[in-house]
Amino acid sequence: MRKSLFPAIILILLSFSEEAGAQNAIINNDLTFGDIFPGIPKTISKTTPGSAAEFFISGTAGSEITIDFTLPTYMNSGGNNMQMVFHETDCALDSSATPDQTNPGSNNLDPWHTITYRLGSNGLTVWLGGMVIPKLQQKQGSYSATIVMTVAYTGN
Amino acid sequence: MSVRIGLLFVLISNFSVAAVNIEVASSCSAQIRVTATVIEPIGFYDNSTGQIEGNIDNSDIAIIDICHPANAGIILTINNYNRLIRQYRFPSDAGVNRTAAFDKADRKPISLERVMLFPGDCFLQDSCLITLIYSEN
Numbered sequence: 001m002r003k004s005l006f007p008a009i010i011l012i013l014l015s016f017s018e019e020a021g022a023q024n025a026i027i028n029n030d031l032t033f034g035d036i037f038p039g040i041p042k043t044i045s046k047t048t049p050g051s052a053a054e055f056f057i058s059g060t061a062g063s064e065i066t067i068d069f070t071l072p073t074y075m076n077s078g079g080n081n082m083q084m085v086f087h088e089t090d091c092a093l094d095s096s097a098t099p100d101q102t103n104p105g106s107n108n109l110d111p112w113h114t115i116t117y118r119l120g121s122n123g124l125t126v127w128l129g130g131m132v133i134p135k136l137q138q139k140q141g142s143y144s145a146t147i148v149m150t151v152a153y154t155g156n
Numbered sequence: 157m158s159v160r161i162g163l164l165f166v167l168i169s170n171f172s173v174a175a176v177n178i179e180v181a182s183s184c185s186a187q188i189r190v191t192a193t194v195i196e197p198i199g200f201y202d203n204s205t206g207q208i209e210g211n212i213d214n215s216d217i218a219i220i221d222i223c224h225p226a227n228a229g230i231i232l233t234i235n236n237y238n239r240l241i242r243q244y245r246f247p248s249d250a251g252v253n254r255t256a257a258f259d260k261a262d263r264k265p266i267s268l269e270r271v272m273l274f275p276g277d278c279f280l281q282d283s284c285l286i287t288l289i290y291s292e293n
Contacts, residue, residue: 025186033192037290042192053188075192082194132192140196147190152183 025151029054031130036082036143039136046092046129047102053128054101057151061121064156069111070148075132077141083133084145086111090129093117099125116154222288235285 031053036042044051059065069091074081089108093115096105104127109115111128128147222232232244 025184027186027188030189030191033190036192036194038194038196040290053190055186055188072190075190077194082192084190128188130190134194138194140194143192143194145190147188148185149188150183150185 024058025149026056026058027054028056028125031128031147033132036132036134036138038134038138041131041133043131044129046090046127047104048129049101052101053126053130053147055126055149056123057119057126058123059119059151059153061119064116064118064154065124066152066154067115067117067126068150068152069128070150071111072145072147075143075145077139077143080139080141080143082135082138082143085131085133086128087131088112091115092127093124095120095122095124097122101125101127229290231289233287233289235287 029050029052031044032051033042033044034051046052057065057067069086071086072084075084076082088110091109091111092101092104093106093109094100094104095117099122104125106117117124126149132143222230229245233240234242
């Protein structure tokens with residue numbers, strides 16, 4: 001009885017240890033709209049290098065992960081707000097060794113819903129675009145907001 | 157027997173540590189910053205209100221200088237009391253275009269463009285309303 005118990009315990013421990021690989025998300029670029037003129041909406045495409053948000057996710061190759069965004073609806077500057085819009089196609093992913101922002105492996109993904117992806121050996125690069133809608137009487141100033149991205153293993 | 161018990165203890169200890177590590181490594185989050193800078197219209201040269209009122213008699217030609225951010229498209233509209241008289245789209249419709257002038261106040265690069273307003277533009281009214289709006293980013 002005891003002899004059969006030891007291999008079982010070892011197998012259980014090994015199965016847990018396999019999923020203990022570290023996971024990390026590195027921000028390569030913030031979402032930057034630059035200069036905005038009152039009354040004129042401006043869109044930053046997810047395929048625009050240097051302006052679209054870009055981050056890199058590393059973790060255990062072959063593991064399935066989920067990506068969730070908490071997206072703002074306004075940017076703020078003091079007491080002033082400016083509306084933001086994220087469309088259902090504003091996110092893109094690429095897990096290749098040479099990620100191509102202009103032609104990503106997975107394109108037009110919905111940042112409002114959970115994105116499920118299986119990590120490759122090269123990690124995963126994520127891009128996010130968006131749109132800002134200033135009012136005609138939008139007050140001048142530097143506006144900002146925060147997007148939170150959460151990545152989690154699914155265990156699959 | 158004691159060796160086996162010791163081994164079991166070590167394995168159970170590792171199990172506990174591994175379980176904690178799984179919790180720590182199973183998810184992570186990152187905060188991305190979104191930034192934008194809103195620029196207000198600069199408006200008409202030496203007139204920050206965005207409106208000019210003045211009389212144009214049969215022989216005069218009014219000259220309006222407009223300054224605005226150099227990388228912004230703008231539309232200038234001229235209205236009398238009843239309707240739109242003329243609309244200019246800059247920079248393509250500019251009569252005289254002097255670019256890269258400098259705002260006296262903060263020395264930001266701006267465009268300075270000139271519109272000539274003829275008597276017919278006001279339809280013999282005493283005054284007309286001129287407005288300036290952005291057309292594109």
